[in-house]
Amino acid sequence: MQVLSTQQHDSQPPLLAVQISSITQAERALNVQWSDGSSATYHYLWLRDNCPSAFHLHTGERSFNLLSISVDICPRAVEFDGSSLTIDWSEGEHRSVFEQSWLREYSYCDALAKNRSSSYVSWDNSFASQIPEADQGDFMQDDQTLLNWMLALDKNGLALIRQMPNTEAAVVETASRIDYLRQTNFGVTFDVISVARPINLAYTSIALPLHTDLANQEVPPGYQFLHCLCNDSSGGESTFVDGLRVLEKLREENPDAFALLSTQAIPFRFHDEGHDIRQHHPVINLDSFGNIIELKYNAHLADIFDLPEAIMYDYYVAYRELMLRLQDPALKIELKLGAGDMVVFDNRRVLHGRNAFDETSGSRHLRGCYVDRSEFKSRLRVLENSQAPQS
Numbered sequence: 311m312q313v314l315s316t317q318q319h320d321s322q323p324p325l326l327a328v329q330i331s332s333i334t335q336a337e338r339a340l341n342v343q344w345s346d347g348s349s350a351t352y353h354y355l356w357l358r359d360n361c362p363s364a365f366h367l368h369t370g371e372r373s374f375n376l377l378s379i380s381v382d383i384c385p386r387a388v389e390f391d392g393s394s395l396t397i398d399w400s401e402g403e404h405r406s407v408f409e410q411s412w413l414r415e416y417s418y419c420d421a422l423a424k425n426r427s428s429s430y431v432s433w434d435n436s437f438a439s440q441i442p443e444a445d446q447g448d449f450m451q452d453d454q455t456l457l458n459w460m461l462a463l464d465k466n467g468l469a470l471i472r473q474m475p476n477t478e479a480a481v482v483e484t485a486s487r488i489d490y491l492r493q494t495n496f497g498v499t500f501d502v503i504s505v506a507r508p509i510n511l512a513y514t515s516i517a518l519p520l521h522t523d524l525a526n527q528e529v530p531p532g533y534q535f536l537h538c539l540c541n542d543s544s545g546g547e548s549t550f551v552d553g554l555r556v557l558e559k560l561r562e563e564n565p566d567a568f569a570l571l572s573t574q575a576i577p578f579r580f581h582d583e584g585h586d587i588r589q590h591h592p593v594i595n596l597d598s599f600g601n602i603i604e605l606k607y608n609a610h611l612a613d614i615f616d617l618p619e620a621i622m623y624d625y626y627v628a629y630r631e632l633m634l635r636l637q638d639p640a641l642k643i644e645l646k647l648g649a650g651d652m653v654v655f656d657n658r659r660v661l662h663g664r665n666a667f668d669e670t671s672g673s674r675h676l677r678g679c680y681v682d683r684s685e686f687k688s689r690l691r692v693l694e695n696s697q698a699p700q701s
């Protein structure tokens with residue numbers, strides 16, 4: 311084990327408040343002691359794999375082939391000059407130079423690793439008076455408005471756009487400001503309007519219980535946009551419940567039910583003359599860090615459960631508990647969209663539905679489309695890098 315000197319060069323101003331104070335070379339890794347008392351391990355394989363030269367100069371994509379080195383690669387020499395760390399490697403006649411600030415930023419030791427919690431914050435029906443909104447004109451023209459609105463939608467999963475142009479093209483024009491659209495078997499857009507021969511219960515005037523759309527898809531669509539072109543019949547109010555809040559409470563109050571619903575997959579299916587789209591999914595989806603990131607719930611698309619015999623009864627009990635919790639009036643928001651309003655929500659988190667409406671009393675027409683989560687998050691990151699959010 312070799313302890314390396316880390317004297318600061320007088321001519322160099324400190325790059326960081328926290329500096330490397332010492333570096334120790336071990337068998338498979340360097341151990342770095344930071345001036346704030348934290349210490350971090352950097353494996354040689356990791357360092358070589360992430361050498362700045364491993365990434366293409368213009369695209370930033372990794373071009374290094376990990377198999378071009380052995381798992382026993384180690385430094386021949388290590389030098390720290392007060393701001394950057396230079397390693398001459400035992401293989402490939404290669405030299406890597408790492409900035410101290412980069413090493414700190416990408417440290418993967420427990421104490422310094424990045425926060426992996428999700429950006430979502432759950433709500434109950436008191437959120438009804440705080441739903442974030444923007445005017446469509448500002449949303450289209452002003453990046454700062456777009457960024458603030460997207461940040462609020464990311465956090466809450468539900469937001470509004472007002473003053474929409476009363477045209478059939480407006481929903482696509484507006485959603486495309488975020489990114490390209492997700493096409494489904496219902497088309498790039500879909501018209502929620504009562505028709506004589508519906509292929510889907512949404513295209514009737516009956517009530518739609520709370521649901522998430524297209525749970526039968528391999529990956530259900532992310533953000534749903536519903537532009538109200540008219541809604542002057544009696545009834546037809548939109549309903550919303552934050553699935554995240556329901557699941558947070560379920561996890562806390564009935565962890566066994568939560569565990570069944572997040573591990574056992576049930577079948578979902580949509581079929582009409584031209585399609586038979588099916589997928590098994592657990593109703594609850596966690597990410598690899600344990601955050602609740604998705605609920606798939608659609609009574610109309612749930613197919614015939616085919617769980618193992620030993621689980622079937624307990625699963626039904628857990629599923630019914632979820633159904634009951636979704637009906638909690640303290641969690642439900644009801645709002646009547648008017649012409650010019652557009653509601654946007656995270657279809658994989660916030661459940662939506664509608665009250666029945668009376669077709670003889672007026673007309674109701676919503677036009678919808680979807681933008682997936684990865685495109686939404688990407689746009690958010692790009693905007694964040696170019697704008698600072700304002701309240």
Ligand code: OGA
Nearest residue numbers: 502512518523548663664
């Ligand atoms: C749908 C839907 C809601 C409404 O089309 O999937 O949920 O308000 N529509 O009609």
Ligand code: ZN
Nearest residue numbers: 521522523662
């Ligand atoms: Zn729906």
